[in-house]
Amino acid sequence: MQVHKLVIHQLEKEAKVKGIKEYNSSEALMALNPGIDRMYELIHESFENDKTRHCKFKLEEVSNSVLLNTNHYLEDDDFFLKYTKASLDNLASRIENVLFASGGYYLFADYTVNQKRFMSIILVRNKEGFVIAFNDRKKNFDFNDTKNINTDKLAMGYRLNVNLYLNRETDPDRNYMALLTNQGDDLSDYFLEWVNASEAVNGKIQTGILINAIKQLGSDDPDEGEADFQGRVYDLIMSYRKGNKGSINIDNISEVIYGQKRRIRDYIELSLERDIDPDIRPDGSILKKLIQIKAQVKGINVTFDVSKLGNEVDYDGGVLIIRNENLVNQIKSQREFNG
Structure with a gap:
């Protein structure tokens, strides 16, 4: 596990109250250390093990800020801070009138685990085990504790598998986006629209x-x-x-x-x-x-339990064989019935 880039922004509002209460934006990338790598190892495991759903971008939404700025960043490695700021500015405009949104700290990261590259955005709150404080002098955030991070209570999260996303045209069946809510809550509509998530796989x-x-x-x-x-x-x-x-x-x-x-x-x-x-x-x-086999062509429908295959039902080349006297008698009876 290695975190390559990390930026934190704070966007707070009071639930049931319109308008943004607090907006602190980092002016630089976070300084990285082994504690942050360990923290993101836990965050990554949450996406692997917890309340996760897989989907894709709605690529037809060409003006979506997160999608646009993700694409800019993947073309320009120096664009990461701008990507996070532009994306958060867009979120601020979305949630200021959403009554039940409350916001928190938004952690934007680019990291690699097991030679796979990911980009993620997670929403956390200090009360959920993340001890984060804004440093006015540095115009950046500090982690006051990376040893006791509690990832069991992440509010919401988004993760992009970068390699799968870049190869989406050659591997169209893969879902390159994962969405997380560890608390078992439905993901908020504003969050889904913000990250431009498609409908869940049915x-x-x-x-x-x-x-x-x-x-x-x-x-x-x-x-x-x-x-x-x-x-x-x-x-x-x-x-x-x-x-x-x-x-x-x-x-x-x-x-x-x-x-x-x-x-x-x-x-x-x-x-x-x-x-x-x-x-x-x-x-x-x-x-x-798992327990039935169904097959049909025009005018013929066949359904039987898997347990019958090799016993009463078999096939030899292009011939289907059904060994059941009761079925034979039913067919004979219907053919002979004159009404």
Whole structure:
């Protein structure tokens, strides 16, 4: 982990009151030290493990300040401070009339972890474990403590995977933006509009990604058949979903199936080269693909349980074989019925 650039600005307003209460803007980049690197390691882990959603820029919003200034900075390495100031000026104009916005300290960073480059903006408040003070003499902010940072209570955050963003045309399926709210709150509309975030990836797509990963990973038990494994996982997900108001946590599911919290998400990212949120609301019809196979052509629809494949249902080359006398009798009966 290495932080390359960091700028802090303060933008405060009172909730339920219009107008900006306090606006302190840094005049220079922060001095970096190993404590800041450690702090950003924790912040990065929050994006990996907590209430995160993946999406993209709305690229059609060509006048968006964060998008425009991000592009300027990626073309001009000396533009970082201007990027942060221009972006925050735009935010100030957005929130001054938003009654329930309160603001705080906005940390803009450019950093590298595991040879991957990221840009992030996080909103924090002093009461949430970040002890930040404005230094009038230096016209900059000081961290009074980087050892006891509490990233469990980050207010909101945005993170851009720079490499994925720059390669978006050759890899259009990847989501290069991550949005964070550790406190489980919905992200504020003004924040989503400010960072120009697209709609979240819908539940059907994310469920499909999960099912694909589970099928490819398979069972760790060589004696467990494919149908038994997939049926067991289906029952697990449905039970977890029922007990959690329709949501599942991918890492918790992974730990139960494989004994490793990150195994499913790491496989999705590294092997499938896709993205999935840590918490999703799985789509029931897509989940059934774990236990059912459906196929259709014009005039023919076939649906059967995975457990029937290789027994009552099989295929040989271009021939589908169904061995079930009851089905045969039903078809005969309908053909012979004269009305």
